[in-house]
Amino acid sequence: MQIPIIPHRGQKKPWNSIPRINWAHPLARNLVSYGYDVGCGPIDLVRGSLRAINNSLRITGIRSSQNGSGLLYLGGAAVTQANAVSLPTSSSVVTLTNAAPYSFACGTMLTVVPAARCTIFSTEDGGATPIQLSTFNASNTDFGFQFGNGTDQATASGFATLNIFHTLLGVALTGSTTACYVDGKLNISPAVTTTFTGAANTKPDFSGIFSTSQAFIDGHIYYGALWKNRALTAPEARKLHDDPYCFLIYPEDEIFAENVAVTTSAIFPLVPSWEPQPIQTKVITYG
Amino acid sequence: MATNFLQATGGSTTGFFVSAVTLISSELVSLASSANVTSATVVTSSGTFGQAIWGEAWLYMGGAVTPLAGGYMACWWLRSGDGGTVYENTTANIQLPRPPDFVIPASTVAYASSGTLFASGIVKMPWPSAKLFVQNNLGAALASSATQYTSIKIGPVAVQY
Numbered sequence: 001m002q003i004p005i006i007p008h009r010g011q012k013k014p015w016n017s018i019p020r021i022n023w024a025h026p027l028a029r030n031l032v033s034y035g036y037d038v039g040c041g042p043i044d045l046v047r048g049s050l051r052a053i054n055n056s057l058r059i060t061g062i063r064s065s066q067n068g069s070g071l072l073y074l075g076g077a078a079v080t081q082a083n084a085v086s087l088p089t090s091s092s093v094v095t096l097t098n099a100a101p102y103s104f105a106c107g108t109m110l111t112v113v114p115a116a117r118c119t120i121f122s123t124e125d126g127g128a129t130p131i132q133l134s135t136f137n138a139s140n141t142d143f144g145f146q147f148g149n150g151t152d153q154a155t156a157s158g159f160a161t162l163n164i165f166h167t168l169l170g171v172a173l174t175g176s177t178t179a180c181y182v183d184g185k186l187n188i189s190p191a192v193t194t195t196f197t198g199a200a201n202t203k204p205d206f207s208g209i210f211s212t213s214q215a216f217i218d219g220h221i222y223y224g225a226l227w228k229n230r231a232l233t234a235p236e237a238r239k240l241h242d243d244p245y246c247f248l249i250y251p252e253d254e255i256f257a258e259n260v261a262v263t264t265s266a267i268f269p270l271v272p273s274w275e276p277q278p279i280q281t282k283v284i285t286y287g
Numbered sequence: 288m289a290t291n292f293l294q295a296t297g298g299s300t301t302g303f304f305v306s307a308v309t310l311i312s313s314e315l316v317s318l319a320s321s322a323n324v325t326s327a328t329v330v331t332s333s334g335t336f337g338q339a340i341w342g343e344a345w346l347y348m349g350g351a352v353t354p355l356a357g358g359y360m361a362c363w364w365l366r367s368g369d370g371g372t373v374y375e376n377t378t379a380n381i382q383l384p385r386p387p388d389f390v391i392p393a394s395t396v397a398y399a400s401s402g403t404l405f406a407s408g409i410v411k412m413p414w415p416s417a418k419l420f421v422q423n424n425l426g427a428a429l430a431s432s433a434t435q436y437t438s439i440k441i442g443p444v445a446v447q448y
Binding site for chain 2: 015016017018020038039040041043044045047048049050053056059060061062069071085250251252254255256
């Protein structure tokens, strides 16, 4: 069966079903965790792990959005010190920050201006937070990046807008240099220590309140991704924002691929010829 | 010559390629939250699905259930490589180590008996003999009704020129 190469999907999840990772895609190299919201919370498509809900008070439920269906996280002050949703740990997640380079990213859409600092996507062990993507660090419209269980590095205010698909990508280039991308563009490059030896129970979290967070986000977190031993580049950051699901293969892709390249009943010459040859395959156009 | 790419009607009056199949039913009686169970029913590509490659799956409620926020049913094809003698390993209350073949998300509402929820997206049918392995992640136990079972069904679908 031929798998079609979709040139551009955009930021809306193209289908509701459970995709698989196209490991031949350049963006999938060294991907060690990819929590993709299949409509009822993230599933780690790298390892097949299902999410655990740790704080049901901070989840509204399954809701649709212009970027696809998924859990709608519920904002508010911290009632209990528990992240909303987490994925199981793995050795690759635990050792992600032991050495640079590494990269971490999430796709999110905020629906309410946060009232206090909120963690969107992070890894944590119940105490330390090796990496973190957050909002409301200095103002209620900024984003924050945290490397190596360090301090938050805030963008300028005004980047965290509502009801827009945002991509946050933190890249640890070396043990002391970073690149922080917002919506595919380099935003800040703080010089901070990026390395941190993760504890054995370090796991990916979606909407948490660890470290200095005081509240939860209102909104969706469509995916959270971790790359070990890899620093994503500026073009890859751009691609990740413009076409975040370009390295996923959905069952629907394959069903439409069934009849691609079906030969017609006519017999055409198979020898080289300078003459224009009739098209021997049927073409399917994807919407 | 242009030819339209269509949904195959097959022999079923319900729109499916062949008649819909109940994959699991009585095994789901009172299935606790986070618990899992394997179907007794064995399906085969040619014998059950008319060799259809794809299907539309749904959950049919046998009684009242109120899922928690973000609740869903996770479903895997439990495959057999030897024609139905030995199947993939399973462990009580532990999911299979790969993504589910399909999930059926639920809202945080009170579903009454006969409530119906379809799976997200289409489902790829298994090639070899298979059972259905289900984990209840609704956050609530399934209904205890033994007269009208909660069940998961699937209708095979196909495309054609």
